[in-house]
């Protein structure tokens with residue numbers, strides 16, 4: 001929120017809906033860190049809904065990929081910290097932002113692990129409004145054809161996209177049945193429940209020989225009352241008063257996680 005406010009730009013709602021998922025992936029699930037980022041054995045994360053890059057940036061900074069102060073240059077002239085992920089930023093695996101590319105890239109990456117007999121896993125987060133892109137369905141078919149059980153796709157199912165509710169812009173329900181019919185193993189989860197997220201990822205692969213899909217039920221704008229479930233905040237910057245309210249509410253919602261969690 002701080003960096004979006006100072007940059008005067010950002011995909012606020014969608015970053016707040018996926019940040020809990022990213023936090024859990026980077027801090028409890030994936031074997032990837034600044035130390036092993038050059039290793040071919042690291043787990044891979046590809047942010048398919050690239051517009052929510054602010055969530056990715058702060059999780060990468062928190063993990064030590066780059067100094068958090070770098071984010072003060074967000075969206076400034078000549079900064080690499082632009083409004084969609086680019087590999088010029090340490091920790092970013094792939095340039096994304098044109099929707100519908102993250103899953104196909106993840107499928108190729110997971111297939112390369114199988115061909116090279118490597119054990120790394122591939123994770124990708126997609127938006128529900130991104131699903132109508134046809135490339136996702138080619139990728140979904142290919143993933144099950146090659147039995148890519150080292151691949152986990154997570155849908156940030158906040159039920160909104162850029163111009164309205166996902167169900168009205170282009171309905172993709174029932175997402176679970178569609179992916180199951182494509183040969184995936186699917187689970188539903190509350191995408192803001194840390195314990196449930198960790199347990200779900202610990203159960204990967206959900207079935208041997210099948211790619212896994214987590215449908216994470218989330219709230220767009222999570223944690224800021226006037227942003228929650230409000231399409232207006234797909235892309236938007238709070239004014240000073242709204243910013244203060246947002247920071248207070250987010251601070252108030254902060255949970256202390258025990259060391260052994």
Ligand SMILES: Cc1ncc(C[n+]2csc(CCOP(=O)(O)OP(=O)(O)O)c2C)c(N)n1
Pocket residue numbers: 011013014015017049051052097098099100126127128129130131156158160161162166220234
């Ligand atoms: C190929 C392509 N078409 C259109 C866009 C413009 N666009 C940016 S975000 C967005 C909506 C995406 O909705 P969703 O994936 O549900 O994102 P979320 O609500 O999680 O932020 C669209 C259509 C784009 N980035 N790429």
